[in-house]
Amino acid sequence: MAIQRLHIETRYSEAAIHNGTVYLAGQLADDLTGDIRQQTRETLANIDRMLAEAGSDKSRILSATIYLKDIATHYDGLNAEWDAWVAAGNAPPRACVEARLYKPEVLVEICIIAAAN
Structure with missing residues (x-):
């Protein structure tokens, strides 16, 4: 079965879809000047957008x-x-850890695995 990749960059793709599963790269806020709540809201909005583009949604997060x-x-x-x-009713299994992120202003990064619709 083929692997479909979305938004391919030199080092990574924003998403890969294989065998009915969607794998998202770590998602970030667009505006890194905000507080944790603003950055989280933007990150979750980006997850919604990427999941929709990949043929899934937040109710299908694994x-x-x-x-x-x-x-x-x-x-x-x-x-x-x-x-x-x-x-x-669809809260997925999750892990939450502290990490040194790639830029000091990044407060949160979220990686998602989801079932395709």
Whole structure:
């Protein structure tokens, strides 16, 4: 079965679709000057957009990995936005860890694996 890749860059693709599964690259906010809640909202909006383009949606998420710059400072703000966004009755398994991200202004990055529709 073929692998379909979306938004291919030199080092990565934004998404890969294979055998009914969608794999998203780590998604970020577009505006990195905002606080954790703003960055989380934008990141989740980008996830919605990429999942739709790949033929899926947030109700079909199989797994989420969340990377936070500072888990003690940002965990509550992340969860406030996540809880408002996640599809009711479809909260996926997830991991949330603290990590040094690629730029100091990045507060959150989220990787998603989802079933295609």
